[in-house]
Amino acid sequence: MAWERRLEETLAEAWRRLVRGAADRRAASRHPVLATVAEDGAPAARVVVLRRADPGEGVLEVHTDAASAKAGEIAAEPRVALTVWEAKARLQIRVAAEAAPIEGAAREALWARVPEGARLAYGGTPAPGTVIAAPEDHAAEPVAARFLPLRLGVTEVETLHLGEDRHRRARFRRDRDWAGEWLAP
Amino acid sequence: MAWERRLEETLAEAWRRLVRGAADRRAASRHPVLATVAEDGAPAARVVVLRRADPGEGVLEVHTDAASAKAGEIAAEPRVALTVWEAKARLQIRVAAEAAPIEGAAREALWARVPEGARLAYGGTPAPGTVIAAPEDHAAEPVAARFLPLRLGVTEVETLHLGEDRHRRARFRRDRDWAGEWLAP
Numbered sequence: 001m002a003w004e005r006r007l008e009e010t011l012a013e014a015w016r017r018l019v020r021g022a023a024d025r026r027a028a029s030r031h032p033v034l035a036t037v038a039e040d041g042a043p044a045a046r047v048v049v050l051r052r053a054d055p056g057e058g059v060l061e062v063h064t065d066a067a068s069a070k071a072g073e074i075a076a077e078p079r080v081a082l083t084v085w086e087a088k089a090r091l092q093i094r095v096a097a098e099a100a101p102i103e104g105a106a107r108e109a110l111w112a113r114v115p116e117g118a119r120l121a122y123g124g125t126p127a128p129g130t131v132i133a134a135p136e137d138h139a140a141e142p143v144a145a146r147f148l149p150l151r152l153g154v155t156e157v158e159t160l161h162l163g164e165d166r167h168r169r170a171r172f173r174r175d176r177d178w179a180g181e182w183l184a185p
Numbered sequence: 186m187a188w189e190r191r192l193e194e195t196l197a198e199a200w201r202r203l204v205r206g207a208a209d210r211r212a213a214s215r216h217p218v219l220a221t222v223a224e225d226g227a228p229a230a231r232v233v234v235l236r237r238a239d240p241g242e243g244v245l246e247v248h249t250d251a252a253s254a255k256a257g258e259i260a261a262e263p264r265v266a267l268t269v270w271e272a273k274a275r276l277q278i279r280v281a282a283e284a285a286p287i288e289g290a291a292r293e294a295l296w297a298r299v300p301e302g303a304r305l306a307y308g309g310t311p312a313p314g315t316v317i318a319a320p321e322d323h324a325a326e327p328v329a330a331r332f333l334p335l336r337l338g339v340t341e342v343e344t345l346h347l348g349e350d351r352h353r354r355a356r357f358r359r360d361r362d363w364a365g366e367w368l369a370p
Contacts, residue, residue: 138370183314
């Protein structure tokens with residue numbers, strides 16, 4: 001029986017895709033869209049790189065620049081939404097999560113593993129989003145203090161599978177111990 | 186000179202991608218992520234199908250079911266964010282817009298053009314998001330009154346191009362007559 005017909009296997013498939021995204025640069029789930037709420041109350045969203053997915057803990061991880069707009073948005077409103085569209089599998093994965101900075105020794109260990117070239121994503125002058133006269137007026141330079149790894153504690157996973165026979169939508173919540181339920185699509 | 190080095194051409198390229206998405210099922214921009222703010226203040230996001238893109242008016246169009254959660258969210262908070270990741274072009278397009286229902290004769294004309302099979306996306310019992318015992322407990326049936334086309338009046342376009350030499354980020358605002366400015370990436 002195909003995974004999309006059983007709740008437990010549907011959740012497992014969603015996590016399998018997320019785990020693959022964290023490991024495989026070519027996976028669709030490598031580049032989810034992370035939605036936040038901006039200070040003015042409007043939604044904001046951008047593509048991020050998925051760095052880790054842990055089905056056991058129900059945790060995802062992304063890395064950002066502490067000076068970025070999304071870092072400020074998340075500090076003010078930690079609830080985020082992460083969306084993946086796996087076109088080939090006809091599967092949408094919607095994750096609701098609460099984001100929190102990874103700090104201390106865990107943060108240091110992550111920084112130590114960021115390759116030198118990739119460190120350019122954290123730091124740079126002026127800060128992200130500042131108006132500049134030309135692209136050349138931005139100097140990229142790694143600043144360890146600007147490295148902000150975020151732990152996304154997943155509170156809900158919702159899946160939508162566009163099957164040939166019908167669409168199947170399901171929801172899984174942490175506060176129900178990840179027991180699933182079908183939803184009308 | 187490549188488009189990503191000039192503001193005006195960067196905006197034109199972003200619209201070209203959006204226009205392609207509205208016409209071509211295989212384009213990355215066919216399936217943007219639409220982010221909204223839910224009633225409880227958390228961000229919500231899902232993949233939508235881009236139905237129209239009009240660079241002259243600065244308008245996008247998507248269609249939804251009037252009984253869907255996003256329809257309610259948009260009625261309460263019309264500001265939305267639409268995100269496209271064009272992997273091959275290494276181009277992210279972020280659109281901020283205000284959504285409004287398309288009504289009256291314009292709505293009727295759009296409905297008349299929805300193919301019969303595609304009409305199943307609007308209607309169905311019970312309403313989207315309702316808990317059901319099994320996927321088979323949802324009956325899809327078109328209901329014209331549930332067809333909700335949305336006009337997204339674009340207020341801002343932000344682009345990020347990951348070039349081999351450097352990243353280039355730019356912002357274009359309606360209230361500045363779409364004049365562009367470079368931003369630190």
